Amino acid sequence: MTESRFEAGDGGSGASVPGPFSSSASSSSSSSSSDESVIDSPAERRAVAEGVMDPPAEHRAAAEAVFGERLALAGRFAELLATDGVVRGLIGPREAPRLWERHLINCGVMSEIIPIGASVIDLGSGAGLPGIVLAVARPDLTITLVEPLARRTAFLSEAVTALGLDATVSVVRGRAEDLAGGPPAPADVVTARAVAPLDRLAGWCLPLAAVGGRLLALKGASADEEVAEHREAVARLGGGEPVVRLCGAGLIDPPSTVVEIVRERDVVASRPRSSKRAAAPGRSAGDAGGRGSGKRRSRRR
Numbered sequence: 001m002t003e004s005r006f007e008a009g010d011g012g013s014g015a016s017v018p019g020p021f022s023s024s025a026s027s028s029s030s031s032s033s034s035d036e037s038v039i040d041s042p043a044e045r046r047a048v049a050e051g052v053m054d055p056p057a058e059h060r061a062a063a064e065a066v067f068g069e070r071l072a073l074a075g076r077f078a079e080l081l082a083t084d085g086v087v088r089g090l091i092g093p094r095e096a097p098r099l100w101e102r103h104l105i106n107c108g109v110m111s112e113i114i115p116i117g118a119s120v121i122d123l124g125s126g127a128g129l130p131g132i133v134l135a136v137a138r139p140d141l142t143i144t145l146v147e148p149l150a151r152r153t154a155f156l157s158e159a160v161t162a163l164g165l166d167a168t169v170s171v172v173r174g175r176a177e178d179l180a181g182g183p184p185a186p187a188d189v190v191t192a193r194a195v196a197p198l199d200r201l202a203g204w205c206l207p208l209a210a211v212g213g214r215l216l217a218l219k220g221a222s223a224d225e226e227v228a229e230h231r232e233a234v235a236r237l238g239g240g241e242p243v244v245r246l247c248g249a250g251l252i253d254p255p256s257t258v259v260e261i262v263r264e265r266d267v268v269a270s271r272p273r274s275s276k277r278a279a280a281p282g283r284s285a286g287d288a289g290g291r292g293s294g295k296r297r298s299r300r301r
C-alpha cells in the first residue's frame, strides 16, 4: 500500500553509518551516473543478481542466524537491490558484492532488540533499509516504511509486493515532520539508518513512537560521540538516556551499533518557521549540526 501525501525532497543524511550509496565514488545520497555505468548490460546485471542471491560463504552462518527459514526471501531482496535498486539509482552498483554484510546482515541483527509482535516505523527507508530487511527476518512485526521521495516509495511498494510482504508492510510517502500525530499510528519502535544526526533524528522519530516506545537508530563508530553531543537535546525532546547497544556480536565484525532512546514523555516539538528542520526546542535550525548543516540539497530522486 502506498499513500502519496506530500511533496518529496531530500532532507540529507547526516549519517554515520554507510548508506546505500556510500561505497561508491560519491558518499552523498545522490548516486552518480558514472557509478551506474559500472554495470552497463543486462547480462552483467543478471550475473550480478545471480551472484548476490546466496550470502557469501564467510557470511552464511550470520545470514542463516538472522533470516532462518526466510534466507531465500532475503536473497530475493538482495537480488532486487542489485538489479532494480541499482538501475533505478537507489543503491550504488559497487554495493552488490557486499550487500549481505553491509546491508542485509548489518540491518537484520537489529531484530535482536525488537520485541515480538511490535509495530515498527522505519523512517527514511530509502531502498528498504532496515525496514524491508526486518520484515523479511521478522514476519511477526507490522512495519510502516516512511520515505519522502517518490522514486524510492515506488521501489519500496514494488519490492513489498514482489516479496509477498503486503500483509505486514505498508509504504507511506511523507516526511517525518509532517507525520507526527499520525497516521501512521504511534509505533512501538521507530527505526532509522543513515537519515540524520541524533538530535534531528530524535526530533523526527520520537513523535512517531508511542510513549514508552523507542527509537532505534543504527549508527556507526561515532555513536558514543553523538550520544555525548546530543543527550541534552534528546532529553528536551522527551527521550530518556540514550543507550548504545551492539547487535550481532559473534555474527558480524564489527557488530552493528544501535542507539536506543525510549520516548519517556510527550513533548510538542517546536518547528522553526524559517526552516523545515526539526531542531531541538530552543535551538535554532542552524544549530542542528551534522553533515550538510546549513545547506539544503535541491536534487530530487
Ligand SMILES: C[S@@+](CC[C@H](N)C(=O)[O-])C[C@H]1O[C@@H](n2cnc3c(N)ncnc32)[C@H](O)[C@@H]1O
Pocket: 009, 010, 011, 012, 013, 015, 018, 019, 020, 029, 123, 124, 125, 126, 127, 128, 129, 130, 146, 147, 148, 149, 152, 174, 175, 176, 177, 192, 193, 194, 195, 204
Ligand atoms: C542516506 S538515505 C538512507 C536510506 C536507508 N535508511 C539506508 O540506510 O540505506 C536517507 C533517507 O532518508 C530520507 N529522508 C530525508 N529526510 C527525511 C525526512 N525529513 N523524513 C523522512 N525521511 C527522510 C531520504 O529521502 C533518504 O531516503
